[in-house]
Amino acid sequence: MSETNQAEERAIIETVLGYCDNGGTHLQPDVMQIPVTEYTDPERLNREIEVLFRQFPIIVGHASALAAPGDFFTHNSTGVPMLIARNRVGEVKAFLNVCRHRGARVEQQPCGKANTFSCPYHSWTYDLDGNLRGLPKDTNFGDIDKSELGLVALPAFERFGLIWVRPSPSSAPVDIDAWVAPMAEQLESLDLKSHVVFKEWAVKREMNWHIALEGFQEQYHFCSAHKNTACSAYLDNQGVFLDQYPHVRHAVPLAGIEKLKDQPKDEWSYRRNFMTQNYLFPCNFVQSMTDHVYIHTIIPTGQTSCIFQCQMLIPEAANTEKAEKYWQANYNVVQEVFDEDFVIGESIQAGLNTGANQHFTIGRYESCLQMARRSLADALAGRLKV
Ligand code: FES
Numbered sequence: 321m322s323e324t325n326q327a328e329e330r331a332i333i334e335t336v337l338g339y340c341d342n343g344g345t346h347l348q349p350d351v352m353q354i355p356v357t358e359y360t361d362p363e364r365l366n367r368e369i370e371v372l373f374r375q376f377p378i379i380v381g382h383a384s385a386l387a388a389p390g391d392f393f394t395h396n397s398t399g400v401p402m403l404i405a406r407n408r409v410g411e412v413k414a415f416l417n418v419c420r421h422r423g424a425r426v427e428q429q430p431c432g433k434a435n436t437f438s439c440p441y442h443s444w445t446y447d448l449d450g451n452l453r454g455l456p457k458d459t460n461f462g463d464i465d466k467s468e469l470g471l472v473a474l475p476a477f478e479r480f481g482l483i484w485v486r487p488s489p490s491s492a493p494v495d496i497d498a499w500v501a502p503m504a505e506q507l508e509s510l511d512l513k514s515h516v517v518f519k520e521w522a523v524k525r526e527m528n529w530h531i532a533l534e535g536f537q538e539q540y541h542f543c544s545a546h547k548n549t550a551c552s553a554y555l556d557n558q559g560v561f562l563d564q565y566p567h568v569r570h571a572v573p574l575a576g577i578e579k580l581k582d583q584p585k586d587e588w589s590y591r592r593n594f595m596t597q598n599y600l601f602p603c604n605f606v607q608s609m610t611d612h613v614y615i616h617t618i619i620p621t622g623q624t625s626c627i628f629q630c631q632m633l634i635p636e637a638a639n640t641e642k643a644e645k646y647w648q649a650n651y652n653v654v655q656e657v658f659d660e661d662f663v664i665g666e667s668i669q670a671g672l673n674t675g676a677n678q679h680f681t682i683g684r685y686e687s688c689l690q691m692a693r694r695s696l697a698d699a700l701a702g703r704l705k706v
Pocket residue numbers: 419420421422423424439440441442443444
């Protein structure tokens with residue numbers, strides 16, 4: 321682990337132990353108000369899609385989905401049909417999954433292995449770099465320049481065992497390393513590259529996407545919404561939020577952390593004593609538990625609905641019955657906990673248009689909501705660029 325990350329984690333532990341001694345917790349300077357129209361205004365949603373889901377890279381999966389050359393998967397939930405593949409020399413490539421002849425979706429399968437992609441309409445065929453390799457009966461098709469009719473490429477990156485794609489082909493450059501820099505050392509230390517996917521799932525829920533996102537941005541709700549599930553595992557309403565603009569590291573201490581007071585600092589383990597909810601702007605979380613990690617992606621599918629996609633990553637394949645049972649039990653718990661959040665989220669949606677609230681009031685405890693709202697406002701105003 322890098323010294324910077326170690327110093328950051330030691331400082332987080334010291335902060336929490338200080339809170340335990342003095343009865344404090346992490347606070348923002350003031351309350352924040354969020355206008356309810358930010359959840360209900362269709363023009364706002366269009367702008368969010370156009371900016372947040374077209375101009376910024378988002379995590380689309382774990383690198384193991386593209387373990388070998390020729391492996392591919394498709395991705396449609398942003399509203400942009402995308403095809404993501406590993407080419408012959410091992411690079412991750414992403415394309416608009418749209419045929420250059422007359423626009424049909426080229427690859428239909430959710431995932432698979434291929435040497436070439438052949439469009440179902442008239443069988444134009446593309447290679448793993450998106451080049452147009454051939455078309456049936458091409459002698460009399462007419463005069464075309466095949467080199468100009470390859471699949472349209474999207475910026476794609478593989479970092480820390482995760483795959484990022486910007487769902488828009490615009491020529492604006494993406495400096496992914498600068499973008500993830502504030503979190504790079506922490507993400508590197510998780511060693512996600514060597515992890516494997518234990519489960520992945522996607523659920524569509526009836527709530528504006530911000531409501532789903534906000535469920536992962538504070539721990540103030542744990543001991544009411546998750547009274548019989550997550551509450552007892554953590555210190556009540558304790559958390560440390562590091563503003564890693566535009567991202568946020570949100571460290572939530574486990575219930576037994578106070579025992580570290582009796583240990584020498586160089587024996588402290590951050591990982592064994594925290595759950596970390598890393599918000600990666602605009603729509604991802606890397607949620608690190610003591611021994612495994614969840615990658616969340618939340619994408620609007622309409623004004624009042626969103627899709628929640630999750631991958632559960634474990635350090636090595638569950639090859640024994642005992643391991644399988646252990647990870648399955650963890651999976652069952654998160655399903656229950658996330659469902660508790662989503663049921664409440666759908667109830668928020670149901671009340672949004674009642675006029676009961678003109679604003680939501682975000683308390684000083686709810687730091688990641690406040691920080692994330694600033695990043696969102698900056699992006700929508702054009703002040704934040706990738
Ligand atoms: S639309 Fe794809 S080959 Fe015609």
